[in-house]
Amino acid sequence: MRVVVFTSRKGGSGKSTLCAHLSVYADAPNAPALLIDTDPQGSLALWHELRQAETPVSVKCEARDLPDTIEAARKDGIGWCFVDTPPHNTADIAAAMRVADLAVIPFRPAVFDIAAMAATLEMARAIGKPVLPVINSAPPRRGVQAAHVVTEAREALFAMSATPWAGQITTRAAFAHALASGQAVGEFEPGSAAASEVSELWQETRRALGIRGSKK
Secondary structure (H helix, E strand, C coil): EEEEECCCCCCCCCHHHHHHHHHHHEEEEEEEEEEEEEECCCCCHHHHHCCCCCCCCEEEECCCHHHHHHHHHCCCCCCCCCCHHHHHHHHHHHHHHHCCCEEEEEEEECCCHHHHHHHHHHHHHCCCCCCCEEEEEEEECCCCCCCCHHHHHHHHHHHHHCCCCCCCCCCCCCHHHHCEEEEEHHEEEEEEEHCCCCHHHHHHHHHHCCCCCCCC
């Protein structure tokens, strides 16, 4: 079983959104994905209530209960656990990182988000966890070129000795519309640019965990 934590010291970075969309890629008939919502805001739990499909499975728990929740999931044959975390709460973020195989850190290409990224990276390094920084809510590309603010954000991450994902999640209405219908964007608009970006991020997540081959 793989445990992926979505975390950031800043609110509004896109943790819940990416967690929901990626969980559908990980879901499998004989090894369902599990969403664990430790954020009091409960965005993932709300999405799951709107969802007609029974999987991914969703539970809410306190960050301090994560070890027991994850151990129970392992015994139940869960294939992937995706953990959403609250912003600002250092203790809860650290507790989630400790049980993770990988910390996905979404951030917008903006100065406050990049500053929060530095603090999140420092925490992950102190705990000894691998990270996957993901540029989220990015402006559209200009042809094949990323927007200037995206390029600057990448350079800022390189200066922190961190390597962000080479792709980006672009600001697109399809992401919000999909969540409002209880779906992932790959279900809501299969074949769309938004679905393609999430599919590429899923493959990068697998590579970051050392998983070879492709799925979906």
